Amino acid sequence: MGDGHTAAAADVRWLNVEEQGVWRAFLTANTLLMAHIDEDAKRFDLNASEYAILVLLSEAEGQELRMAHLADALCHSRSRVTHTVQRMEHKGLVVRIASGDDRRGVIARLTDAGQARLTEAAPDHVALVRRHLFDLVSPEDLAVFGRVLNAISDDLAEGHPESDLR
Template structure:
């Protein structure tokens, strides 16, 4: 297994360790804050993200596999999330007309109303807890840095994929 030879390990410097830990803590705390701010809508951040991505697709529908890629979750996790959303009447599963074997998720009118109601609160939360804390230069550095990380982790990903 790679990394077993500690004599060749490039340990993190103090500054690198501080940057890594700051990222981990901030990422987790940000997710908690964004999730908390959605509680008035009785929806979690992962559920909101799935509905949001679905609302941006043509016809408010997408294959489950496409949604899994968009929200960077396993297909089984997306299936579980979709089941919870379906029980609330916010989405419905449909066979894909392209091949009949796949499953698509479609936003219902109730789901559309929910995402449109929750979106202003979510955007305010993203601004309050992240965007407005940064200078334009810091945001640019973050965008470039995480684009680089994503390019390494997802070879062939196009920059426009990050916007979706």
């Protein structure tokens, strides 16, 4: 098991039929939703990670964030975010600048072109998420769904080596 725990097969609390169904439904729904989001983003010369970076930068003070903060917020490795931001820089969507506080730190800043791309892509993205997630869930189930997802995130982020995730 990936979390540092080992268990003999006899000691495992195997999933029952209902739990297996829920687990597989979660995996399928997540995979399909993310594939649809990624495919939709391609129409705007983006992928899902690039879109998420544009959103995070647009919401940040000064429309800029340290690269390490972007990696934590996306739950991606720093090297993966560096490669993604490099691609985005070549597209003119962001610029990277040295941190004034810490010479080793690098900041990603949203450009006017990046803001324009986000403004163009956001309505379709939100419509897709609403159609394939929020419109399918009652307000009561949505509240429960949110609590469940937050409990999972909190549990997984606790003690995570790069954790400033929550």
